[in-house]
Amino acid sequence: VQRLRQGQQISIDGRLEDEAWAEVPWLENFMDLAGPRHGSERTSWQNASRDYARRLTGSENPTRVKLRWDEEFLYVGAELRSKHVAASVEGHCDNLRSDVWQSTPVLPYFDDDFEVFIDASQSNYYYVEFEMNARNATYDTLWYLPQAGLGSVAPECSLCCNTTWNAGTGLCDHGAEEEGGSWTMEMFAAGARPGDGMLSATTSTSLGWRLEIRFPILSSREHGGLLNRPSSQHLPDVPVESLHPARGQRFWWATFANALHANWWSKLTAADTKHPEFIKWLCEQVIRDDQQRYGFSQFLVDANNAAPTCYYEASSQNLGGHQYMHNPDQFGYLQFAEVAASHCSNVYWLDSCSRRSTRLRCLYCIQRCCS
Numbered sequence: 614v615q616r617l618r619q620g621q622q623i624s625i626d627g628r629l630e631d632e633a634w635a636e637v638p639w640l641e642n643f644m645d646l647a648g649p650r651h652g653s654e655r656t657s658w659q660n661a662s663r664d665y666a667r668r669l670t671g672s673e674n675p676t677r678v679k680l681r682w683d684e685e686f687l688y689v690g691a692e693l694r695s696k697h698v699a700a701s702v703e704g705h706c707d708n709l710r711s712d713v714w715q716s717t718p719v720l721p722y723f724d725d726d727f728e729v730f731i732d733a734s735q736s737n738y739y740y741v742e743f744e745m746n747a748r749n750a751t752y753d754t755l756w757y758l759p760q761a762g763l764g765s766v767a768p769e770c771s772l773c774c775n776t777t778w779n780a781g782t783g784l785c786d787h788g789a790e791e792e793g794g795s796w797t798m799e800m801f802a803a804g805a806r807p808g809d810g811m812l813s814a815t816t817s818t819s820l821g822w823r824l825e826i827r828f829p830i831l832s833s834r835e836h837g838g839l840l841n842r843p844s845s846q847h848l849p850d851v852p853v854e855s856l857h858p859a860r861g862q863r864f865w866w867a868t869f870a871n872a873l874h875a876n877w878w879s880k881l882t883a884a885d886t887k888h889p890e891f892i893k894w895l896c897e898q899v900i901r902d903d904q905q906r907y908g909f910s911q912f913l914v915d916a917n918n919a920a921p922t923c924y925y926e927a928s929s930q931n932l933g934g935h936q937y938m939h940n941p942d943q944f945g946y947l948q949f950a951e952v953a954a955s956h957c958s959n960v961y962w963l964d965s966c967s968r969r970s971t972r973l974r975c976l977y978c979i980q981r982c983c984s
Contacts (some may be wrong), residue, residue, distance in 0.1 A: 614680045614687070615950045623681065625825045627749075627814035629690045639677040643871060644926035647936040661907045665862035665925045669873045670694040670758075670821065676727075676871040676927060682860050682949060686827040687839060691727055693747075693871055696823040699724040700747040701745030706797050707777035709750060714886050717920045720778070722872050725924075727824060730938055731839050731947075732866040733856045737940070738943045739847050740866075741839055742797070747822040751757040752778055753836060753979025755796045755846060775846070780829040787957045795848070798829055799836045810836035820855070830857060839865075858949035869929040875899050876914075878924075889921050896923035 619622070619635045645651075645662035646872065652658045662672040675694035682688065701713040702724050711719045722728070724746040732740035737759045754776040775796040795801060798811035812828040831854070832838035832846070840853045846852050856862050885892065896914050903910035915922045926938075932962045933942025 614682050614858075614947050616952065617683045619954075621681065623673075623688050623690075623827070623851075625812045625821050625827050626816050627816035627825050628825055629679070629692070629825060632687075632692055633681050634679050637679050637681060638750065640680060640869070640929055641674050641677040644677040644867075644931070646870060646926050646928040646938065647911055647913070650936055651909040652906075655906075655908045658909075659909060659913065661903075661909070662772075662927065665873075665911060667694060669874070669876065669925065672698055672820075675821070675873075676869075678869050680947065682858060684768055685830060687731075687830055689729060689824075689826040689828070689869075691824050691869075692818075692821070693725070693727060693823070693875060695725055697876045697879040698747050698752075698817075698822060700822075700866060700887075701881075702718065702750040703745055703748050705751050705799065705802075705846045706753055709778065710912070711754065713804075713881055713883055714920060716887065717881050718778075720752050721746065721750045723920075723922055724748075724750075725982050726872045726937065727876055728870040729826070729828075730868045730870075730873065731828075732944060733840055734848050734851060735861075735864065735866045736848060736945075738779070739841070741828075741937070743811075743828070744827070745813055745815070745826070747815055747817065749813055749824075751799075751811075751813055752776070752838050753798050753837075753840065756939065783843070784890055797838045800836050802835070807833065808835060809833065861947055864946045865949075867929075867940065867947045868932070868938060868944050870926055870938055872924045872926045874924045876922070882948075886920060893921040896921060899923065 615637050617633055623631050623633050645658060645665065651661065653810040663745045666675050667673050677692045679690045680688065682744065701711045702709055702719045702721050704710050709719050711723065714723055721744045726744050726746045729743040730740060740756050742756060743751070743753045757775065758771045775799050777795050788827065800808040800810040809829060811826070811828055813824065815822055815824045829836055829838040830840055832841040832843070840856050841847055842853050854860055881892070896912070898916070900910040900911050903912055912923055912925055928938065931943065932938070935942050
């Protein structure tokens with residue numbers, strides 16, 4: 614992640630046309646996040662993942678991400694391809710709504726969405742989740758502990774996540790976790806937004822959509838951040854400022870993901886969503902078709918909501934055995950660079966480096982990159 618040069622700026626307009634973006638490489642080749650759990654004699658999970666992407670988007674490589682940083686912000690830009698962009702949710706963390714999903718609280722991943730998970734302390738505690746859709750509906754959460762899901766194991770707690778979403782109720786799993794608080798990386802006062810808080814924008818393209826985000830690195834009294842100063846919002850005995858890349862911190866954990874729904878999802882109406890059993894049947898039909906095609910299915914059915922949602926999700930690297938964005942066995946790394954490094958390139962999905970010589974070369978590139 615290369616630092617902006619003096620005088621460089623990024624305009625958050627969703628276009629990715631600033632010179633600063635042209636200087637850095639894409640992070641791409643996203644693969645199915647649960648993929649390594651699957652496979653059959655008919656095909657590998659990697660080939661199935663590429664086929665999912667091709668059928669839903671027209672491209673085997675539909676998700677591309679770029680990053681920059683400066684003293685105040687981490688900037689994220691992305692291009693996302695899709696044949697049928699599902700985008701019904703509007704609003705922001707404390708005011709999300711949908712004309713299609715009228716009888717249940719909604720989140721951006723009820724549509725095709727882009728997700729960011731950043732853990733600056735590299736501990737799987739006090740990490741930030743952000744998600745948005747093509748209508749620039751956004752949601753962010755500070756997770757105090759890893760969340761269980763997709764068979765992963767995580768500790769229970771009385772306050773696992775802290776967000777303004779849905780008036781502080783309703784997200785966490787099955788009543789085992791409670792949610793509350795007013796944390797967000799946007800300005801806490803709605804009338805002061807965007808101010809120095811989080812800002813995002815999207816644009817539509819002929820092939821899908823683009824997005825730009827600026828995340829405040831440090832929190833303030835007016836907004837949260839990727840690093841949060843209040844003692845209740847970071848690991849004990851960890852000086853938060855020491856995790857700032859401008860203070861010499863070289864690495865953060867990070868994972869990026871793109872959720873894609875079946876082509877019929879974008880055509881759902883408010884009348885359809887009044888019949889959750891019908892939607893569940895459609896989701897299960899996708900899984901049945903996949904099992905006939907591949908011998909397995911990488912499609913996910915989310916049971917955490919009053920309304921059934923189902924989607925395919927690709928991530929920027931292998932998550933390990935848990936295969937869950939909130940509680941991965943392994944994150945990816947952001948490596949911060951003070952100056953542009955012409956030899957720097959992104960390394961992803963290291964488990965594809967099957968031969969020992971290739972693995973060593975990958976590790977050498979990581980160590981040398983951006984130095």
